[in-house]
Amino acid sequence: MNYITTADTVTATMLTGFFVDWPNPPQPKTHVTLLQNSDYVVLAVNEEQQVVGFITAISDGVLSAYIPLLEVLPNYQHQGIGQQLVTRMFKQLEHLYMIDICCDAELRPYYEKLGMTSTVGMVKRNYRHQSGHLKHH
Structure with a gap:
């Protein structure tokens, strides 16, 4: 498995099968844009040059x-790919004070094993935009 920290060379054809169980998932072209627009990214790429895992971060720097x-x-x-993605992302973000993730309750033990602390948070979701909304400049 190859891990890369840029999405500059990623194409839509490299991004199939993601967003499982999402009722209105982003299309691969939108997925490319969200990866490229993220402040930080780590991608797991297999031998066939397909992305098999990814993590993104948005930051004030x-x-x-x-x-x-x-x-x-x-x-x-x-297979440990998710752990590698998180660990590599944490390495990129180690200069920052706070790194936050919102997750479902059943994923708390997973993130706790990776050194995170459970907290209380709030979210607002606009499900009509779940497939992505590309901002026009």
């Missing part, structure tokens, strides 16, 4: 970062 997405394709789960 001074104090904080938020990790909105971590996903590994179903056929590649339980």
